[in-house]
Amino acid sequence: MIDIIDLILNTPFLQRALIAALLIAIIAATSGTFLVFRGLSFMTSGVAHAALGGAALGFFLQAIGLFPWFDPTLGAIVFAVLVAVITGYAGESGVAQKMEVAVGVSFALSMSIAVFLMYYIPPDKVLVLWGYLVGDILLMTNQDIVMLTITTILVAFIILLFKKEFVYVSVDYEGSLAHGLNARGYHYLILVISSIAIALATKAVGAILVYAILVAPAAASNETLKSVNKVMIGVFIIALVAQVIGIMTSFIVPVSPSAITGILAALSYIIALQIRKIREKVNEGIPEVIHQETTNIE
Amino acid sequence: MANDSGDDVPLVEARDLAVRYPNGELALYNVSFTIKAPSFTAVIGPNGSGKSTLMKTILGLIHPTRGTVSVMGYDVVRESKEIRKLVRYVPQRDHIELSIPMRVKDIVLMGRLLKKPAPRFASSMDKKAAKEALARVNMLELWDRPFPELSGGQRQRVLVARALASSGPLLILDEPLAGTDAESQKLIVNALSDYQKNNNVSVIMVTHDLNPIHVLVQNVLLLRNTLLGVGTPCDVMDTELIKQVYGPTAQIVEHSGHKYCITHDSGVDRHD
Numbered sequence: 304m305i306d307i308i309d310l311i312l313n314t315p316f317l318q319r320a321l322i323a324a325l326l327i328a329i330i331a332a333t334s335g336t337f338l339v340f341r342g343l344s345f346m347t348s349g350v351a352h353a354a355l356g357g358a359a360l361g362f363f364l365q366a367i368g369l370f371p372w373f374d375p376t377l378g379a380i381v382f383a384v385l386v387a388v389i390t391g392y393a394g395e396s397g398v399a400q401k402m403e404v405a406v407g408v409s410f411a412l413s414m415s416i417a418v419f420l421m422y423y424i425p426p427d428k429v430l431v432l433w434g435y436l437v438g439d440i441l442l443m444t445n446q447d448i449v450m451l452t453i454t455t456i457l458v459a460f461i462i463l464l465f466k467k468e469f470v471y472v473s474v475d476y477e478g479s480l481a482h483g484l485n486a487r488g489y490h491y492l493i494l495v496i497s498s499i500a501i502a503l504a505t506k507a508v509g510a511i512l513v514y515a516i517l518v519a520p521a522a523a524s525n526e527t528l529k530s531v532n533k534v535m536i537g538v539f540i541i542a543l544v545a546q547v548i549g550i551m552t553s554f555i556v557p558v559s560p561s562a563i564t565g566i567l568a569a570l571s572y573i574i575a576l577q578i579r580k581i582r583e584k585v586n587e588g589i590p591e592v593i594h595q596e597t598t599n600i601e
Numbered sequence: 602m603a604n605d606s607g608d609d610v611p612l613v614e615a616r617d618l619a620v621r622y623p624n625g626e627l628a629l630y631n632v633s634f635t636i637k638a639p640s641f642t643a644v645i646g647p648n649g650s651g652k653s654t655l656m657k658t659i660l661g662l663i664h665p666t667r668g669t670v671s672v673m674g675y676d677v678v679r680e681s682k683e684i685r686k687l688v689r690y691v692p693q694r695d696h697i698e699l700s701i702p703m704r705v706k707d708i709v710l711m712g713r714l715l716k717k718p719a720p721r722f723a724s725s726m727d728k729k730a731a732k733e734a735l736a737r738v739n740m741l742e743l744w745d746r747p748f749p750e751l752s753g754g755q756r757q758r759v760l761v762a763r764a765l766a767s768s769g770p771l772l773i774l775d776e777p778l779a780g781t782d783a784e785s786q787k788l789i790v791n792a793l794s795d796y797q798k799n800n801n802v803s804v805i806m807v808t809h810d811l812n813p814i815h816v817l818v819q820n821v822l823l824l825r826n827t828l829l830g831v832g833t834p835c836d837v838m839d840t841e842l843i844k845q846v847y848g849p850t851a852q853i854v855e856h857s858g859h860k861y862c863i864t865h866d867s868g869v870d871r872h873d
Contacts, residue, residue: 340698340700340701342698342700464720465719467714467720467721468719468721470701470703470707471711471714471715473698473701474697474698474701474703474708474711475692475696475697475698475711476696477657477662477690477692477696478690478691478692478696478697478711478715479715480660480662480685481660481662481685481688481690481692481773482685482688482689482690482712482715482716482767483682483685483686483715483716484715525700525701525702528702529702529704529747530702530704531701531702531703533702534702
């Protein structure tokens with residue numbers, strides 16, 4: 304035990320990785336939970352890949368000297384928000400299918416832009432760009448940590464502040480509107496702040512890990528837990544444990560921490576499905592009991 | 602809320618209304634009517650006749666392509682903010698997303714908390730009103746039960762309770778009796794009837810079947826993309842009118858003092 308603490312205290316990149324794991328678990332518990340509630344888990348992947356396209360555009364514009372101020376991170380955020388807004392616009396009519404198409408098209412477009420521009424970006428920058436796809440939580444810089452911390456605090460604060468509103472918009476969009484809630488505003492607010500968080504997390508740890516951590520734990524918790532707060536706490540625990548085990552394993556065997564984390568996150572969902580199945584079997588006789596209760600009262 | 606429930610201001614007034622579906626098809630045309638408060642109004646007609654669209658237009662969720670609608674004197678396009686303070690809405694049951702872990706109490710409290718300013722904390726008064734509303738539809742025992750695990754009829758009762766717990770002089774319900782068991786139907790109708798009589802509120806209800814509510818209803822709007830009939834339940838139980846709405850196979854049969862309306866859509870609709 305003391306050995307482990309000693310190792311953490313003497314290894315700055317390990318400290319950064321553990322802080323990042325904590326921050327990403329918070330993003331998963333807030334943004335991830337609500338994206339799954341809204342039926343938008345697929346958007347996470349679209350936004351993460353849009354970030355890649357935006358970053359490629361940033362590197363390209365810097366390389367040809369046209370807009371040297373155009374930072375690749377800024378490009379990533381702009382593209383990510385754009386995809387989120389397009390998805391949100393398609394989904395405003397409440398048709399989930401349209402949102403799926405919007406995500407699919409923007410996904411393809413931003414990946415094509417990224418691959419297209421790769422030929423015109425200096426080779427050393429192409430490596431950085433690949434980091435957006437298969438990034439490594441052990442390779443984070445101090446700057447990455449600072450930006451991720453600011454975003455996480457912002458996202459967690461907004462989502463906890465407007466938790467009820469986001470729940471109501473997810474449960475009954477029309478009803479919320481009809482009772483006077485600015486449902487449209489909240490619909491876009493959650494999409495935009497989530498997409499900024501996803502873009503920065505993608506830059507930090509790579510699209511694959513972001514997708515695994517934002518979707519699977521939320522889906523797993525939502526299958527098994529029975530209140531919004533419990534789901535959020537469940538997501539936080541699953542996400543944190545999966546990441547910490549991933550990081551620790553990479554010290555023992557030569558393996559990418561993202562891979563281990565992704566596999567563990569996916570496993571959590573499979574286990575949750577089994578738990579749900581077993582519960583349904585156990586509960587098969589219950590509905591009649593409910594019926595009795597209600598008919599006896601009259 | 603200066604001009605609500607004034608003597609001369611109608612509850613709902615539609616003038617030459619035309620509304621399109623999102624896909625551009627015409628949902629409603631030439632619709633003009635006036636409903637005075639307080640009233641219990643039923644909107645009937647076959648599937649795709651524009652009933653839900655009319656409700657959404659009244660709530661300002663869809664804008665008319667022609668004509669105007671006003672609720673208690675407020676225009677639905679320009680003053681929807683005011684209207685939304687006055688109405689309580691029960692959407693069709695399948696519009697409620699079941700993948701979110703809500704409990705019965707969360708759904709019922711929603712009706713009150715949506716009308717409150719942020720941070721929307723539930724006070725003891727809110728909880729009391731929510732419990733009273735659930736008791737009206739005989740669902741109080743299920744206060745802590747997960748909403749998605751209820752039967753269709755029970756979920757519908759909870760949604761009606763959500764409207765009863767909320768505030769505002771106009772209740773709009775979209776098919777609250779569709780796909781419910783006989784017991785739930787009776788509970789919902791009785792709860793609405795008691796509540797309407799004792800609380801000086803008006804109800805507009807979209808329904809397939811006039812039978813369960815015909816003794817409560819004062820006005821019926823018979824809709825098939827345009828308004829084919831307005832009147833009391835007995836007025837609209839006219840063979841010619843019913844054929845126009847439901848097609849040539851629809852019939853009205855008189856049997857031992859009751860009128861039965863037989864249609865493809867609603868099956869048999871008894872009428873005393």
